[in-house]
Amino acid sequence: MLISGRVSSLVSLILIAAAVLLMIRRAKQGKVPRIRRLAGLDAIDEAVGRATEMGRPVHYTIGWASGGLSGSMAAQILAGLSVLGYVGELAAKYGVKVITTVSQPDTLPLHEEILRMAYQKQGKPEALAPDSVRFISIDLYAYSAGVLGEIEREKPAANIMIGPFWMESLLFTEAGFRQGSIQIAGTARTSQIPFFVATCDYTLIGEEIFAAGAYLSKEPIQIATIAAQDMGKLLALALLISGLLLYAFGNPITALIRI
Amino acid sequence: MSNKEKTLLDKLQTIDPRIVYGLLIVALIAPLLSPLGLPLKITPVVQKFYQTVESLKPGEIVFYSFEFGAGDYPEAEGAGIAVKRHLFAKGVKIVFSTTNDQAVLVLLKSLQSAGIPPDKKYGVDWAFLGYIPGAETAIAALATDMHATAKTDHYGTPIEQLPLMKQVRSIKDVSLLIVEGGGTETPTKFVRQWYAPYKVRYLQICISVVGPTLEPFVGAGQIIAMVVGASGGAQYELLIKRPGIAVAGMDAQAFGHVLVIMFIIIGNAAYFASKRGRR
């Protein structure tokens, strides 16, 4: 019944799911964990405010990933989309234009719906510009060149990039720097994190982007799931240390990991 | 400190990027026009890649997945060409395929640049299964049954008609897997679908930005060795004693690195000098 080689993965998944359910239950009982500040997410308000003062738009993009929502970067795409709604609501509230550039055509309807809902929530559905959502290209280099052009022409005061990014990360941050934009970026693609850290004002590293939606929602239940993430990491740490000790003492049980 | 000196220090901390770009263009082009032939060190990991290919016996099957698109391919072009030349020289049989639709034309160009020896017959010594859609599903399916996954080759010939493919049905018939390109995702998929269940020997060619991300797989023994970027390609070209475009680019790379380090030093020196001046 169970496929061999995947039992340990299943057990880990069940333990993490149990942690999530436990933290949700505790949150419903009023025991909401305290989460440290994520400077990058807190800075979104500042960034959109700055754009409003300067009368320049906000640029938002979730990056490029082969396979789109069907690919291995789907989780990062969803993480990026979960922040777009927040940015859209702020933009609607302050009356500043938001431009979102899209590389994955299967996320295009999601971008449009998210922004439409955001503006509707602020009671300003008519304020959403018809060209706010701009599909560029599914090809990485065409998308990179297109977004560079958009940034040069639109001169955004805030450049927010959260999602899976490939080599376009540095291109966008340099273009944003040349326009004097405040830059907030986040990705779980390890090869691009150093570029963001070096060139952006605020960076979300790795797992922080998956917590972004929950963090910005400020809902107790969602915040509780962020704590469950930390419990998952503790589990990974426990496995690491026990594996290390077992290996050091001649490992009869590490064969279990191969189940 | 005088005002004029302060201004100079401030300027050195905020050099116009166009000056940086202009000097970098000169630093990169000059050694390409007039190569210095700077010496190159062969690293252990490239040596290991070379020895793994060298240990292949004539007639063994190599599955070669080519995943580079048009943009980043030039960085690892030297490496790819050198490895293909080495494989053809070893007399092994090579099955090429790709899960990236853009990679098809790039692979054909790469094969043209590598130069397929005239005694190597298509369908007998090498074959190209073409673009196989489905990403990780396709990769998993290829391992189980190549004939069911790729019914025809890139040219439309049913693969049962290719003499080479009569010897290759699944991963069990493959002695070595080489993946060229694919960023960080495709190699991870091959580790999951080819290495983890079947423990196939796996070599990787990648661009330099991807190298550190794939290092954990090399450390864990899932990937035997990697040739990374132009520098890895240059080393491989020297190992097969056919210096090419990668070796030619090494002088330019060296000059480029030196220029960037100089700018970093200038920026920091000016920063410290201006800090001291303000005290």
Next chain:
Amino acid sequence: MSFGTRRTIPIIITFLAGMVMFTEYFFKVPFVSDAATMLMNFGIVIAAFALGLGAANLLIIHGRHIRKRTPRQWYFSAWMFIVMFAFIIIGVGYTVNAPAYVWLFENTLTPVSTTTYSLLAFFIASAAYRAFRFRTSEGALLLISGVILMLGNIPIVSISIPAIADLAAWINRVPTMAGLRAILIGAAVGTIVLGIRTYLGQEKGYMGGE
């Protein structure tokens, strides 16, 4: 359709699809495997149709630029249409193996893609010059490790001073790999928790919030 239904139906579909894929990955159940394959095929078909959506978006936005003669923009939009239709007509009419398509690919898309990628060399130089400063302890660490790695990549330096090459290799093999592994583990756990939140209907950001 009421607001509740608009939210509930996607959540139910997400949960059911997720459970099918979860079951298919961990358990050998014949009919579930077929359902999973069908769902994956749905995804491929949706992605293909989405390309049409993307093309429609391009037509609308760039068509508007051409109609309004947007300054410094409309001629680029016109050029985009010309190139787009050239590729479509030749690719569909003559197949992607036709000499004309191959010529277009090798002489337009390839050089432009390579050029875009090569911009990174210049941007890395300007970014490194700007970012690698001894302002903070983290900045100093970034500066020192970056310079050592760059020096290790210069062949003449790594041959004349092998210690630098060894140090660069150690930085790659030990602290960099440790950090990458930590980020990978954290990202993997984050992905799982995001997935569970999505299955439980707690993650609504991608649907436009609550």
